[in-house]
Amino acid sequence: MRLIVFLVPRLVIAAITMFGVALLVFVALRLLPGGYAEVLLGPFATPEARAIIGAKYGLDQPIAVQFVKWLGALLQGDFGVSMVNRRPVIEEFVRRAPVTAELATLTLALALAIGLPLGVSSALAASHGRRGRLGRLVGALGASVPEFVLGSALIFVFSSWSLGLKVGGFVPLAQDPWANLRSVVLPTASLSVFGIALILRTTRDAVLRVLTEGHILAAVARGETPWRIVRHHVLRNAAIPVVTVTATYFGFLLGGAVIAEILFSIPGVGYYIYSSLEGRDYAVVQAGVLLASFAFVSLNMLADVAYALIDPRIGATRRRP
Amino acid sequence: MSISLSSRLRRFGAVMVVAGVAALGSTFEAHAQKALNWGVGADVDSMDVHVAGTVASWSMYEMVYETLLTTDRNMVLRPGLAESWKQTSPTTYQLNLRKDAKWSNGRPVVAADVIGSIERITGAEMNPAGVAAAKTDEEKKKASNKISSYWSRQFGVIKALAASDDHTVKVELAKPHTAFLPALAHITASIIPIKEFKDGSFDPTRQLLGSGPFMVGAYKPKESWTLVRNPHYWRKGYPKVDTLNVLVIPDEAARVAALRDGRIDYSTFANPDIGRLVAGDAKLAVTPQITTNYFRMDINALAEKSAFRDKRVRQALNLAIDRDALASIVFAGAAKPDYPVPGAFGKAACKDVDTYKLPRAARLDKARALLAAAGKPSVDVELIASTGDPIFARIAQVVQQNAKQVGFNIKIQQTPVAEYLNKVFTKGEFDAALSWLAGYSDPSMVIAWWNPKFAVWNTVFHEYSQPLADALEKVKGAPEGAERDAQLVEVCRMIDDGANILALVSKVDFIVHRTDTMEIKLDPVSGSSNTYQYVAEFVSKR
Numbered sequence: 132m133r134l135i136v137f138l139v140p141r142l143v144i145a146a147i148t149m150f151g152v153a154l155l156v157f158v159a160l161r162l163l164p165g166g167y168a169e170v171l172l173g174p175f176a177t178p179e180a181r182a183i184i185g186a187k188y189g190l191d192q193p194i195a196v197q198f199v200k201w202l203g204a205l206l207q208g209d210f211g212v213s214m215v216n217r218r219p220v221i222e223e224f225v226r227r228a229p230v231t232a233e234l235a236t237l238t239l240a241l242a243l244a245i246g247l248p249l250g251v252s253s254a255l256a257a258s259h260g261r262r263g264r265l266g267r268l269v270g271a272l273g274a275s276v277p278e279f280v281l282g283s284a285l286i287f288v289f290s291s292w293s294l295g296l297k298v299g300g301f302v303p304l305a306q307d308p309w310a311n312l313r314s315v316v317l318p319t320a321s322l323s324v325f326g327i328a329l330i331l332r333t334t335r336d337a338v339l340r341v342l343t344e345g346h347i348l349a350a351v352a353r354g355e356t357p358w359r360i361v362r363h364h365v366l367r368n369a370a371i372p373v374v375t376v377t378a379t380y381f382g383f384l385l386g387g388a389v390i391a392e393i394l395f396s397i398p399g400v401g402y403y404i405y406s407s408l409e410g411r412d413y414a415v416v417q418a419g420v421l422l423a424s425f426a427f428v429s430l431n432m433l434a435d436v437a438y439a440l441i442d443p444r445i446g447a448t449r450r451r452p
Numbered sequence: 453m454s455i456s457l458s459s460r461l462r463r464f465g466a467v468m469v470v471a472g473v474a475a476l477g478s479t480f481e482a483h484a485q486k487a488l489n490w491g492v493g494a495d496v497d498s499m500d501v502h503v504a505g506t507v508a509s510w511s512m513y514e515m516v517y518e519t520l521l522t523t524d525r526n527m528v529l530r531p532g533l534a535e536s537w538k539q540t541s542p543t544t545y546q547l548n549l550r551k552d553a554k555w556s557n558g559r560p561v562v563a564a565d566v567i568g569s570i571e572r573i574t575g576a577e578m579n580p581a582g583v584a585a586a587k588t589d590e591e592k593k594k595a596s597n598k599i600s601s602y603w604s605r606q607f608g609v610i611k612a613l614a615a616s617d618d619h620t621v622k623v624e625l626a627k628p629h630t631a632f633l634p635a636l637a638h639i640t641a642s643i644i645p646i647k648e649f650k651d652g653s654f655d656p657t658r659q660l661l662g663s664g665p666f667m668v669g670a671y672k673p674k675e676s677w678t679l680v681r682n683p684h685y686w687r688k689g690y691p692k693v694d695t696l697n698v699l700v701i702p703d704e705a706a707r708v709a710a711l712r713d714g715r716i717d718y719s720t721f722a723n724p725d726i727g728r729l730v731a732g733d734a735k736l737a738v739t740p741q742i743t744t745n746y747f748r749m750d751i752n753a754l755a756e757k758s759a760f761r762d763k764r765v766r767q768a769l770n771l772a773i774d775r776d777a778l779a780s781i782v783f784a785g786a787a788k789p790d791y792p793v794p795g796a797f798g799k800a801a802c803k804d805v806d807t808y809k810l811p812r813a814a815r816l817d818k819a820r821a822l823l824a825a826a827g828k829p830s831v832d833v834e835l836i837a838s839t840g841d842p843i844f845a846r847i848a849q850v851v852q853q854n855a856k857q858v859g860f861n862i863k864i865q866q867t868p869v870a871e872y873l874n875k876v877f878t879k880g881e882f883d884a885a886l887s888w889l890a891g892y893s894d895p896s897m898v899i900a901w902w903n904p905k906f907a908v909w910n911t912v913f914h915e916y917s918q919p920l921a922d923a924l925e926k927v928k929g930a931p932e933g934a935e936r937d938a939q940l941v942e943v944c945r946m947i948d949d950g951a952n953i954l955a956l957v958s959k960v961d962f963i964v965h966r967t968d969t970m971e972i973k974l975d976p977v978s979g980s981s982n983t984y985q986y987v988a989e990f991v992s993k994r
Contacts, residue, residue, distance in 0.1 A: 165870025165878075171497050173505030174877055174887060175602030177908040180503075181878075183600045186593045216499055216673055217658040223673055283705060290709030298709040299701065396701050396710070398675040406674055406702070410497060411870050 141435060145428040152424040153205075153417070157198050160413050166190065167214050167411040188214055201417065210421075211414030213407075220418045224400060228422075231399035233304060233311075234391070235384035237319045242326030243377065249327070250334025250373075251361065254342065266335055273328025282321040282394040289317060299396035318395040322388050326380055333376045337369035344368070370441050378434035385430075386423035486992040487695040488970055490984075491707045491716035495674045495700045500657045501642045502573050502601045507890075510639045510981050511720075515679050515696065516556075517642035517662035520547055520566065521633060522985060523893040525975035527744070527797060529633055533561055533643055533663065534621075542628040542929075543611075549619040554684035555645045556667035563615035568646030570613060570623075574604040578649070605906060606635040606897055608928070628929040630936070634894035639982065665691040665988035674700055691988035711736055711964055717992075718965035718972060720983060722843055724783045726962045735968045742977045744797060744891025744898070745959040746790035747847060749773075749835075750876060751884050752913040753952050758883055759833070763915075764826040766951035769833075769884070770807050771819040772858045773851055778957045782846045790958040792899050792947045793940055794891035796977055801895070801937065802944035802955075819858040830859045836885035837864055838872035844886040847956065880912030888959050893979035895940060896927045902947050914953065920946045969993050 168184035169176045185191040189200070201211065210221040253266020290298045296317055302310040341347065342365065350360045387401020404419035494508035501513045520534040529537075534547040553561040572578055575598060582595035608629025614622045625632060635641060645661055648654035654661050660668050663686070666679035677698035681691055699716055701707045708729055710716045723729075730736040751766050752758045759765050775789030788795060791802035802808065806818065823829055835851065837844035845866060852862040862884075867875070876885045891898045901907040903921040904914040923943045930936040947953075961983055965972045971991040974983070984990075 163870065165868075165872075165874035169873040169878060170870050171504060172602065173497075174873065175505045175909050176873065176877055177600065177602065179908075180600035180602065183598065186596075213673065215495075215497060216671070217655070218673070226672070286705050286709050290712045298713060299706050300710065300713075300715045393703050394706055396699070396703075396706055398672065402702075403674055406495075409868060409870065 137436075137439070138432075141432050145432060148428055149421065149424055153202070153421050154198070156417055156420045157201065158194060160408075160411075160416055161194050161197075163411070165411060167413065170410050171214075201414075205421075210418040213415055214412050215407075215410065220415045223403060223415070224418060224422060227398055227400045227403055230301065230303070230397060231385060231387055231401065234315060234318060234322070234388060234397060234399060235381060237315060238322040238326055238384055238388075239377070239381050241319055241323040242330050242380070245323075246327040246330030247334055247373070250331040251338055251366070253331065254335045254338035255357075255361070266331060270328045270332040270335070273324045274332070276324060278321055278325065278388075278390045279394065281324055282318070282391055285317050285321055286394060299394075301395070301397050314395075315397075318388070318391040318397055321394070322384070322391045326384075329376055329380055330373065334369065334373050337372045338365055341365050341368045367441060371438055374434050374437050374441065378430045378437075382423075382427035382430045385426040387419075485695065486693040486994065487697060488693045488718070488990055488992050489697045489699060489716040491699050491701045491710050491719035493700075493702055493704070493707065493720075498657070499660060500599070501644065501660070502569075502603070502640060502656070503599055504640075505602060507981055511984065512677065512698070513639050513642060513660065513662075514664070514982060514984060515666045515698075515987060516660040516664045516668065517639065517644070518553075518664045519637055519639060519641050520549075520643065521637040522982065523634070523637050523979045525977045527893045527977075527979045529637060529893075532637070533566075534636075537633065539633075540622075543625040545623045545625075545632065546616075547621045547623070549621065550686055551619055553663050553686045555648075555663050556661060556682040556684055557645070557648070558684050559645065559647065560618075561643065561645075561663050562618040563621045564618075565643050565646045566621045567613045567615060568649070569643045570607070570610065570641075572599060572644070572646075572649075573601045573641060574607060574610060575600060601640065602909070603635070603638065603640040605908075606631060606638070606892075606900070607641075608632050608635075628931075630928060630931060631892075631894040631896045631900075634892060634897060637893055637979075666696055669695070676700060685988070687988060692991045696987070708964075711966060714966065714969060717970040718963060718990075721962045721964060722841055722959075724786045724960070724962065726964060727784075730964060735966050736964055737967050739963045739965070739972075739974050740786055741961045741963060741974055741983060742796055743959055743961060743981070744794040744893065744977075744979050745888055745981070746794055746891060747778075747787075747843070747886065747888045747956040747959055749851070749884055749886055749954040749956060750882075750910070750913060751952055751954065752880060752882050753915040753950075754913050755880060755882070759828055759831045760883060762826045762828070763949075763951065764822040765828055765831060767949070768819040768822040768826075768858060769855055769860060770948070770951040770954050771810075771815040771822070772855045772860065773954065773956065774812060774854045775808075775957055776812075777854065778847060778850050781850050782843065783957065783960065786960045786962075787957040790955050792902070792944055792953075792955045793895045794898065794955075795958060796891060796979070797895050799895060799937060799940060801940035802948065804941070805945055805948040807948050816858055823859050828859075830861065833860055833862045833883045835862050835864050836872055836876065836882055837866050838869050838886070839866055840869040840872070841888075847886055877909050877912065882913070889953075889955075890981055891979065896924075899940075899943055899947065900924055900928065902943075902950070902953060910953070915950060917946065917950060920950065 168181040172180050189197060212218060213220050249266055249269060286298050289296050297314040298317060301314045304311040347360060347364055350364050387399055387404055389401040389405045392399045392402040400419060404416055407415035496509040496512050497506050498504040498509060501517050519532045521529045522532045524530050533549055533553050535550045536548045538546050540546055549561060549563060555561060577583055578597035579595055583592050586592040586595045609626035610623060611626045612624040616622060644656055645654055649656060665682055665685050667682045669680040670678040679696040679698060681694050701710055704723060707719050711719060712733055727738045730738060751760045753760050753766060779787045779789060793799055793801040835848050837848040848864045852864060855862050875881050889898055903924050904911045904916050923946060927936060927939045927943055930939055963974055970993060973986040973989045
């Protein structure tokens with residue numbers, strides 16, 4: 132019962148959010164200057180040619196009618212077909228989703244593996260000069276180096292000296308795990324730098340905040356060892372903002388890392404959505420954004436659950452009438 | 453029952469031997485399979501060969517489809533699916549099809565395929581029975597198999613199409629149209645399998661099914677194509693490779709990296725810096741290919757607020773552009789100033805107009821005088837350089853500096869491709885925009901676009917001139933020769949006077965290939981965007 136009370140409002144909000152996203156994207160796409168007919172026909176888009184393509188793909192109907200038809204089909208599990216190749220777009224997302232999920236998971240794992248300990252260590256050493264400044268420097272650098280700059284630099288270096296890694300040429304995990312690893316190291320590295328900085332800075336700030344609280348002073352007064360204080364009193368209390376940014380960052384990664392996918396020829400959902408947006412392949416963009424928002428909303432719900440597990444007071448507060 | 457250790461070892465040994473032999477066999481088989489890897493910057497925009505108007509799509513179709521005719525490096529027509537042809541009168545043609553040409557499903561290519569394909573391109577309803585049976589407008593729309601191909605106008609007006617037999621097609625035009633045969637050489641005029649189209653087993657909007665060297669083995673949208681040898685291809689012993697893997701790699705630097713590490717064997721680049729980028733790699737060779745295509749600037753002569761409504765202002769901008777500077781600064785000397793009648797045709801048609809003939813200083817003086825006469829010594833202009841090709845922005849910067857010398861203040865707008873197409877060709881809401889024109893394989897085909905009533909796509913920004921339209925019609929009907937060349941000179945003069953679409957510099961393609969993994973065959977000049985027309989002859993050294 133508690134689970135239902137906890138989940139139902141969130142599910143309702145999630146459904147409303149996703150409907151809003153779907154409506155917004157549908158309308159925004161059609162308000163964009165230039166349509167599929169123009170992209171397809173290039174500069175040869177005569178009014179007659181545009182009209183024929185519009186009629187063929189139902190683009191000549193009012194936006195409201197198009198939206199209702201699309202939504203009706205969606206509720207029956209039909210995400211539509213690509214205008215470019217007339218194939219169901221969901222097939223392409225199913226094919227690409229594991230690639231994006233792998234890249235996102237590895238990137239997040241790397242960001243957590245480096246960002247978390249560096250963040251904690253930087254906060255603990257905040258008053259010790261060098262280590263504290265190093266943490267701040269890494270955080271600032273990571274957050275300010277654009278992904279395309281780092282990615283381009285990696286391509287330049289590793290296309291000249293491969294060093295056992297592959298610049299592009301993604302190999303699916305199921306096909307050859309070792310080759311897969313070689314092909315995802317560079318995109319993961321270029322993507323995770325921002326994540327490392329984000330998690331490092333968030334962790335650092337959260338730990339610094341907890342360190343100033345009274346129960347830490349009490350623990351020190353009780354003579355607890357520094358490691359025990361960190362493990363039992365600091366990490367858990369500092370975890371909530373870290374969980375929040377981790378969920379948000381993971382959601383962002385699952386939505387597709389367009390630049391890394393373009394630079395390293397990774398067949399993920401990001402480039403597919405982006406290039407379909409450029410080509411005004413409406414069904415792909417609509418489905419892509421909807422699926423990305425689904426991932427985002429789901430992760431936020433998971434984060435909500437995680438808050439309650441980390442800090443039981445949160446669940447208790449929310450259960451109160 | 454117990455098995456001794458030695459017996460187990462013997463069995464294990466036998467299994468290993470069998471496995472080893474099998475592995476060796478598969479290795480030999482794998483070695484027998486020859487493959488090439490082609491890197492492309494973009495995927496197709498549609499599967500429909502008769503509709504798509506982008507080079508990325510055309511290049512892919514050329515691997516699978518064939519045209520009746522093709523052109524060589526001298527723009528001379530060569531056999532394609534038609535092994536011979538003759539013009540039987542000023543308005544009639546006979547095309548004799550290859551008897552050994554087959555679709556990749558094994559069915560012979562016949563005259564009905566040619567007639568049906570041309571009818572489809574020219575806008576005939578390909579499902580008249582279905583449309584007639586439909587009751588509502590909505591059903592009629594769904595049943596209709598009619599398309600609107602921009603290429604139909606390049607055929608002239610077709611009066612009748614008939615098949616004398618399965619391999620002979622007779623075409624009658626309403627009036628003489630010299631570019632009819634060259635129009636058959638462009639990939640948009642591909643022949644598709646009409647029988648399969650009509651019986652529903654082939655849908656040209658979803659599939660590629662042709663008679664060319666390759667057929668589609670697998671397709672991953674915006675990622676890759678696996679093209680496999682068409683076993684029924686009429687050129688015996690071709691293609692030389694069994695598989696052509698096409699990898700979509702949008703980023704230029706990533707494509708260079710793929711060439712370096714051997715993931716792809718060849719690719720086309722528009723960036724003239726490519727030679728410098730790959731200079732350090734001895735395995736990579738760069739081949740510039742001159743085309744009949746050229747960069748151009750569209751000027752809006754029709755927008756109410758545009759300063760370019762005054763012809764003198766357009767002429768001033770045309771005179772102010774330094775095409776030599778464009779060729780040397782943007783293209784490092786690889787391109788040349790180009791003309792409405794492309795220089796690659798080797799005709800001197802447009803060289804004698806002031807835009808090209810006068811020295812730079814005199815052109816600038818004339819441009820200033822024109823602006824003064826128009827009462828506009830200073831003109832603010834927005835120049836659209838779409839993000840479709842990074843070269844546009846570079847051209848825009850040089851033009852900006854050139855034009856400033858006579859009083860134009862150009863503001864460069866970089867817009868996404870779809871927005872550019874919408875602003876320029878649909879709404880006509882722009883001052884000037886950069887693009888390029890395909891020159892095809894006959895001069896009359898490209899200059900035909902200067903008649904907006906013929907072109908249609910530029911009606912929102914191009915002034916209509918009856919004398920120019922008449923002159924263009926004359927050229928279309930005139931046979932090759934001195935008289936036609938003289939007509940082209942007159943047309944060039946009129947085009948230059950109107951200054952509505954400005955030819956800038958030639959468009960050169962740069963093909964990079966790995967010399968250690970493949971042998972490539974390319975023409976130094978290409979007429980119909982058919983860069984890889986000899987793909988069947990490409991050899992893999994792997």
